[in-house]
Amino acid sequence: MKETFQKAAPLLLKIEEAGFEAYFVGGSVRDHILGKAIADVDIATSATPEEIKRIFPKTIDVGIEHGTIIVLFNGISYEVTTFRTEAEYVDFRRPTEVHFVRSLEEDLRRRDFTMNAIAMDKDGEFIDPYEGALAIKKQVIKTVGRAGDRFNEDALRMMRAVRFHSQLGFRIEEATLQALESYGSLLEKISVERKLAEFEKLLGGKYRKNALQLLADTGILNFLPGLSPYKKQIQQMTQLDCIELSIVEMWGLILFQIQISMNKAAEFLKEWKLPVKKIKAIQQLLFYLNDRMKNPWFTKAMFDAGEEILIGTERIFNVLHNDEINLNIESLLTKYHSLPIKQRSELQITGTDVQNWFQRTPGPWIKEILEEAEMAVLNGHVENHNNSLKEWLLRCNQN
Numbered sequence: 001m002k003e004t005f006q007k008a009a010p011l012l013l014k015i016e017e018a019g020f021e022a023y024f025v026g027g028s029v030r031d032h033i034l035g036k037a038i039a040d041v042d043i044a045t046s047a048t049p050e051e052i053k054r055i056f057p058k059t060i061d062v063g064i065e066h067g068t069i070i071v072l073f074n075g076i077s078y079e080v081t082t083f084r085t086e087a088e089y090v091d092f093r094r095p096t097e098v099h100f101v102r103s104l105e106e107d108l109r110r111r112d113f114t115m116n117a118i119a120m121d122k123d124g125e126f127i128d129p130y131e132g133a134l135a136i137k138k139q140v141i142k143t144v145g146r147a148g149d150r151f152n153e154d155a156l157r158m159m160r161a162v163r164f165h166s167q168l169g170f171r172i173e174e175a176t177l178q179a180l181e182s183y184g185s186l187l188e189k190i191s192v193e194r195k196l197a198e199f200e201k202l203l204g205g206k207y208r209k210n211a212l213q214l215l216a217d218t219g220i221l222n223f224l225p226g227l228s229p230y231k232k233q234i235q236q237m238t239q240l241d242c243i244e245l246s247i248v249e250m251w252g253l254i255l256f257q258i259q260i261s262m263n264k265a266a267e268f269l270k271e272w273k274l275p276v277k278k279i280k281a282i283q284q285l286l287f288y289l290n291d292r293m294k295n296p297w298f299t300k301a302m303f304d305a306g307e308e309i310l311i312g313t314e315r316i317f318n319v320l321h322n323d324e325i326n327l328n329i330e331s332l333l334t335k336y337h338s339l340p341i342k343q344r345s346e347l348q349i350t351g352t353d354v355q356n357w358f359q360r361t362p363g364p365w366i367k368e369i370l371e372e373a374e375m376a377v378l379n380g381h382v383e384n385h386n387n388s389l390k391e392w393l394l395r396c397n398q399n
């Protein structure tokens with residue numbers, strides 16, 4: 001058993017000694033069977049949060065009404081959740097009512113996919129009533145019970161199916177796939193924030209191309225912000241080898257692929273509720289990519305873009321040309337690093353200098369002179385020294 005589980009095993013034992021059941025559940029058990037690294041473990045128990053509080057001195061209430069409590073144990077915090085069935089998800093987001101149950105099997109029955117419905121006890125024995133381990137072996141994503149029921153309980157599960165397809169490359173079982181095609185509209189009720197989290201995990205998956213195609217083929221795409229008109233363009237992305245792009249670069253590629261204008265791109269990204277900083281980076285990628293498709297990198301564009309956007313743009317450019325992703329990056333970086341200045345603040349003159357030298361009423365002309373100086377330094381026409389710049393600027397602007 002992995003160390004993460006071994007560390008938590010005594011916690012399970014304590015719960016058992018108090019007369020209850022406790023198991024590892026969810027993604028950690030799935031990833032353990034897959035042989036992947038495990039970040040944290042989730043624990044399911046027959047004890048209620050109140051009963052858990054009586055067993056452990058250090059707990060934190062996080063969602064008692066949903067049966068979840070955090071237990072601090074040997075310096076590590078664990079999410080411990082009471083076995084539960086969630087009857088109805090009236091707004092398709094959160095269960096209206098949580099029914100606590102005393103049986104593990106009932107708890108596992110309300111989970112999304114068979115591979116996510118496996119429990120493991122403290123000794124590493126699996127409790128797997130829905131044959132999740134077999135599904136993992138066969139590389140199949142299959143809902144526990146009827147797919148339509150599971151998706152009606154929480155429509156986000158449809159995106160989770162495609163996200164797991166992207167991360168694991170598993171095929172989606174026939175009935176589950178059919179339900180994805182039939183129930184897509186339920187996603188209208190799901191918050192953008194939840195969709196975004198799944199979509200970005202999907203964009204980071206090893207099988208992202210296939211997953212994007214699946215979103216288009218199943219029609220799920222129609223219920224994702226701003227993407228419904230672009231089915232064909234998204235499907236065409238399967239021709240591009242984009243596996244090494246970062247998430248931000250993936251967004252840039254998508255925006256380029258759907259041929260969206262700069263103005264519309266801002267709206268699109270806001271609709272996805274991305275953080276402002278990320279929106280700015282993606283917009284910049286799109287801007288320089290549009291330019292790069294027509295021109296080689298000019299000094300000014302390299303300077304304006306900055307190192308990160310420069311590299312990101314070139315990587316997307318390479319993907320669009322089916323070239324090796326890091327083609328030319330080294331030489332581009334060498335060029336960038338040899339720029340005399342990397343940002344305007346490095347210019348050895350200020351607006352005040354310019355005003356003192358020219359003795360004119362302040363106005364927009366100062367900014368123009370600074371830009372002139374910046375271009376001259378970048379192009380190697382003058383050295384980035386205060387005196388040299390003074391002499392050069394006065395000579396060039398004699399009248």
Ligand SMILES: Nc1ccn([C@@H]2O[C@H](COP(=O)(O)OP(=O)(O)OP(=O)(O)O)[C@@H](O)[C@H]2O)c(=O)n1
Nearest residue numbers: 025026027028110111112113116117154156157
């Ligand atoms: N809409 C959901 C979300 C989660 N789960 C169940 O809750 C577990 C934990 O969910 P979560 O932590 O969101 O995802 P993981 O499956 O752990 O995957 P990952 O850690 O890769 O996000 C899942 O394995 C699954 O059993 C579910 O049934 N339905």
